[in-house]
Amino acid sequence: MATSSLLFSTSLRTLSSYLPKLDRRRQYNPFLSHFRSLTTRPPPRSLSMATANKKVVEVFDTEEELSVSLAKYTAGLSDKFAKERGSFTVVLSGGSLVKSLRKLVEPPYVGSIDWSKWHVFWVDERVVPKDHQDSNYKLAFDAFLSMAPILPGNAYAINEALTAEGAATDYETCLKHLVHIGVIDKSSVSGFPKFDLMLIGMGPDGHVASLFPGHPLLKENQKWVTHITDSPKPPPDRITFTLPVINSSSHIALVVCGAGKAGAVQSAVGNSHNSDVLSPVQMVSPEGELKWFLDKDAASKL
Numbered sequence: 001m002a003t004s005s006l007l008f009s010t011s012l013r014t015l016s017s018y019l020p021k022l023d024r025r026r027q028y029n030p031f032l033s034h035f036r037s038l039t040t041r042p043p044p045r046s047l048s049m050a051t052a053n054k055k056v057v058e059v060f061d062t063e064e065e066l067s068v069s070l071a072k073y074t075a076g077l078s079d080k081f082a083k084e085r086g087s088f089t090v091v092l093s094g095g096s097l098v099k100s101l102r103k104l105v106e107p108p109y110v111g112s113i114d115w116s117k118w119h120v121f122w123v124d125e126r127v128v129p130k131d132h133q134d135s136n137y138k139l140a141f142d143a144f145l146s147m148a149p150i151l152p153g154n155a156y157a158i159n160e161a162l163t164a165e166g167a168a169t170d171y172e173t174c175l176k177h178l179v180h181i182g183v184i185d186k187s188s189v190s191g192f193p194k195f196d197l198m199l200i201g202m203g204p205d206g207h208v209a210s211l212f213p214g215h216p217l218l219k220e221n222q223k224w225v226t227h228i229t230d231s232p233k234p235p236p237d238r239i240t241f242t243l244p245v246i247n248s249s250s251h252i253a254l255v256v257c258g259a260g261k262a263g264a265v266q267s268a269v270g271n272s273h274n275s276d277v278l279s280p281v282q283m284v285s286p287e288g289e290l291k292w293f294l295d296k297d298a299a300s301k302l
Ligand SMILES: O=C1O[C@H](COP(=O)(O)O)[C@@H](O)[C@H](O)[C@H]1O
Pocket: 093, 094, 095, 096, 097, 124, 125, 136, 200, 201, 202, 203, 204, 207, 208, 209, 210, 233
């Protein structure tokens, strides 16, 4: 159970000018001057208009509790989209997030999820062989994909035999085909693919996917998938979804653990703009729901 179970929902876009300073007595409520679980004050008028863009934060005492909640959340969305659309499109990142997906392949979730409906993608991938220790595919495969009865062909790894540029183009072509045949939804708002759930992590510098602070790729607004050959975090050659694709998602779970990321969490969740330049994670603002899963160390500066 989340001891600090949260907490708030709001529109990033419509309420950004409204946001008050953090009230220390309501320490997980950086956005609103009301706190659903602690006060009966009615929400501000503008909140009732904020229907399209929802932000939720959950803080857990331990990573173990976080991973249970993440499995429950993912299984719930799997059920919903499998019934509604006949497929469930899930996007994974690499990094520490992947370990927190382990509960999905344990009871009760492993037996209740309709894995045949799953289509798995990577929000970013390093251009290395699939058995390389830096491969995000390998990380997910070892941690849980190998234990989940996902149909062969429904886990969309990159073609790492290509250059980074070629692999990005190839992946985008694959996504376009899957949108065309209706496996992946398409946003009527942006025209970009609309994934059902993105499970993504964040680096201590606030990077998400392979979109790094200050990098020109943050401005890409045409391509679905792009490439980088100068990643500040090794390995240098990678492909990555672009921000418009990330922000067209139906649901994003941002999963962050550890005190080393508390500063970036504070900037993004607390909306404290210490500079004019937004970090990549501060630019994550999906059409649908953004839900943060934080352990208490990552939330320690909120
Ligand atoms: O390089 C990457 O880093 C981020 C964050 O990784 P973490 O180990 O600090 O959680 C990850 O989300 C991304 O997919 C990966 O390629």
